[in-house]
Amino acid sequence: MGAQEPANTNAGNDATTPPGPVVTTAARVREGSTTPMAEVDAALARITEGNADVYAFDVVREEKARAEAAELEQRVDLDGLPLAGVPVAIKHNVAVTGETVLDGSAATDPTPATTDHPVVRRLRDAGAVVVGLTAVPELSLWGMTDGPDGITRNPWNPERTSGGSSGGAAASVAAGLVPVAHGNDGLGSVRIPAACCGVVGIKPGRGVVPAEVGPDSWGGMTENGVLATTVADAALTLSVLAGRPELADVDAPAALRVALAVDAPSPLIKVDRHWTAAARTAGSAAATAGHAVETAKLPYGDAVTAVMLRWPMLAIPEADELPHPERLQRRTRRHLALGRLFVRLNMVRPAQVERVEARLVEFFDNYDVVITPALALPPPAAKAWHAKGWLTNFINSPRYSPFTPMWNLVGWPAMSVPMGLHPESGTPVAAQLAGPPGSESTLLRLAAQLEALHPWPRTTADRTSEQA
Numbered sequence: 001m002g003a004q005e006p007a008n009t010n011a012g013n014d015a016t017t018p019p020g021p022v023v024t025t026a027a028r029v030r031e032g033s034t035t036p037m038a039e040v041d042a043a044l045a046r047i048t049e050g051n052a053d054v055y056a057f058d059v060v061r062e063e064k065a066r067a068e069a070a071e072l073e074q075r076v077d078l079d080g081l082p083l084a085g086v087p088v089a090i091k092h093n094v095a096v097t098g099e100t101v102l103d104g105s106a107a108t109d110p111t112p113a114t115t116d117h118p119v120v121r122r123l124r125d126a127g128a129v130v131v132g133l134t135a136v137p138e139l140s141l142w143g144m145t146d147g148p149d150g151i152t153r154n155p156w157n158p159e160r161t162s163g164g165s166s167g168g169a170a171a172s173v174a175a176g177l178v179p180v181a182h183g184n185d186g187l188g189s190v191r192i193p194a195a196c197c198g199v200v201g202i203k204p205g206r207g208v209v210p211a212e213v214g215p216d217s218w219g220g221m222t223e224n225g226v227l228a229t230t231v232a233d234a235a236l237t238l239s240v241l242a243g244r245p246e247l248a249d250v251d252a253p254a255a256l257r258v259a260l261a262v263d264a265p266s267p268l269i270k271v272d273r274h275w276t277a278a279a280r281t282a283g284s285a286a287a288t289a290g291h292a293v294e295t296a297k298l299p300y301g302d303a304v305t306a307v308m309l310r311w312p313m314l315a316i317p318e319a320d321e322l323p324h325p326e327r328l329q330r331r332t333r334r335h336l337a338l339g340r341l342f343v344r345l346n347m348v349r350p351a352q353v354e355r356v357e358a359r360l361v362e363f364f365d366n367y368d369v370v371i372t373p374a375l376a377l378p379p380p381a382a383k384a385w386h387a388k389g390w391l392t393n394f395i396n397s398p399r400y401s402p403f404t405p406m407w408n409l410v411g412w413p414a415m416s417v418p419m420g421l422h423p424e425s426g427t428p429v430a431a432q433l434a435g436p437p438g439s440e441s442t443l444l445r446l447a448a449q450l451e452a453l454h455p456w457p458r459t460t461a462d463r464t465s466e467q468a
Contacts, residue, residue: 256292
């Protein structure tokens with residue numbers, strides 16, 4: 001994949017022109033060479049033109065976004081806002097004032113929210129404008145994004161899924177509809193779709209960004225994160241969500257000890273050689289950047305078992321508060337029933353996580369960062385997974401994404417970085433970077449080096465322009 005800046009960073013109102021980088025757009029708004037209204041109008045034009053092809057947005061805030069852009073233009077501090085005038089997408093499972101929090105389900109409360117979720121408030125305070133809400137699978141439980149209202153497709157190959165559960169978010173960025181999107185990640189729900197769609201996706205460690213997703217944020221496993229087309233954009237947006245401006249700095253880190261761990265988390269898992277190659281490519285780039293890279297084996301232990309036992313239980317607190325549980329999809333009802341059985345049998349214990357974390361702590365005595373494949377297989381087909389049985393979904397969601405969940409189990413930071421194209425599926429491949437608590441800045445700085453050494457097209461439109 002070859003990378004380049006877009007030929008025209010002036011957003012204008014041309015729906016065929018992909019958005020400029022977040023960093024560039026905000027700088028141009030601050031200096032007065034464009035306006036929030038112009039940027040929002042351009043994003044809405046792109047959504048009108050392109051959303052039907054991918055079904056990234058299930059809510060478009062056309063009138064409200066324009067009203068908020070006009071209000072933003074009157075702010076006296078516009079020239080100091082880090083995300084001044086940047087159009088953003090919000091995953092449709094957190095509160096945006098005046099909008100529903102449907103979480104992909106007919107069983108949820110359709111009453112509009114009266115306040116913003118903390119991450120939405122921080123984005124708005126920083127000058128961003130929410131142009132729409134992105135599609136998710138029911139209760140954000142599944143690794144493919146679809147529902148009765150539509151199937152979210154991969155912009156690189158519409159016959160493939162965009163991933164899940166932040167599938168709409170990833171599709172909105174990869175298709176060039178918006179330059180950055182909010183997502184959240186409970187088992188890989190930012191990194192999986194980011195890897196599927198060839199964008200940067202980062203899940204911070206526990207407590208770095210306010211979580212507050214559902215009643216208990218999936219037992220503390222879910223974190224709010226970012227999907228963007230460049231590492232710098234992801235870093236800037238994460239710095240806003242975290243309230244930590246220093247996270248926006250992606251200058252080169254000091255020499256790092258990097259482990260390259262390409263083995264599957266379980267001998268029962270098959271890893272496509274092109275995804276293994278993506279991790280090796282990232283490891284080679286890290287070595288070129290001057291870091292000490294060596295092959296290693298991650299001590300997964302029984303992490304896969306611990307994750308699979310927890311997955312059916314994660315949405316139980318949310319399901320217990322649903323006003324219309326009878327409207328849940330058949331696969332979700334079965335999934336929750338299995339989770340309730342696990343609860344009754346006391347099959348989930350803190351010691352399971354403690355053992356996994358203890359092994360990782362020991363592993364990271366010798367390393368600063370680990371690189372793994374982001375996924376094991378190309379994205380599954382884009383189809384009505386919500387209408388299929390529980391077993392089909394239960395097998396296919398984790399089958400292609402076994403590398404991401406362990407980092408939610410322990411609450412440590414991890415991110416996905418594009419590393420090329422799969423020659424058979426035509427969709428991107430990616431590497432996952434992960435590290436111990438507090439390593440968000442290290443991961444972002446290393447990712448920026450990988451981007452410089454092995455760049456990628458920012459959107460599918462940029463790839464088309466490059467081929468032309």
